Amino acid sequence: MLPLNEQVFAAARAARATYALESPDAIVLASVLTDLDAKRATSCFLNRNTKDFADPMLVGDLVAARCRVAASGILPPAAGIEDAPTFPGPLSSRGPSTPPRPT
Numbered sequence: 031m032l033p034l035n036e037q038v039f040a041a042a043r044a045a046r047a048t049y050a051l052e053s054p055d056a057i058v059l060a061s062v063l064t065d066l067d068a069k070r071a072t073s074c075f076l077n078r079n080t081k082d083f084a085d086p087m088l089v090g091d092l093v094a095a096r097c098r099v100a101a102s103g104i105l106p107p108a109a110g111i112e113d114a115p116t117f118p119g120p121l122s123s124r125g126p127s128t129p130p131r132p133t
Contacts, residue, residue, distance in 0.1 A: 032061035033068075048087075055082045066095045074098040 041060035075097050077083050089099045
């Protein structure tokens with residue numbers, strides 16, 4: 031669970047302006063960045079929102095903060111992340127997760 035406090039909301043306001051995010055996405059990003067700053071450890075941000083969280087500047091800032099980024103299972107090589115894994119299920123690049131149909 032990531033924190034939701036005044037520090038996160040202040041960072042969310044900045045993220046809205048910097049990355050042109052809607053408030054919910056800005057709060058998610060600010061929570062991740064605040065947690066990274068507090069932990070000072072490498073982390074991974076997994077999400078299915080390629081529309082908002084695949085912005086090259088945003089991904090670059092997360093990578094600079096020691097965070098691997100996987101948007102729908104794709105880690106862009108341009109972000110400086112090598113050996114990018116793909117993730118099965120809902121994070122797969124195959125699209126929305128649906129159970130396989132019996133054949």
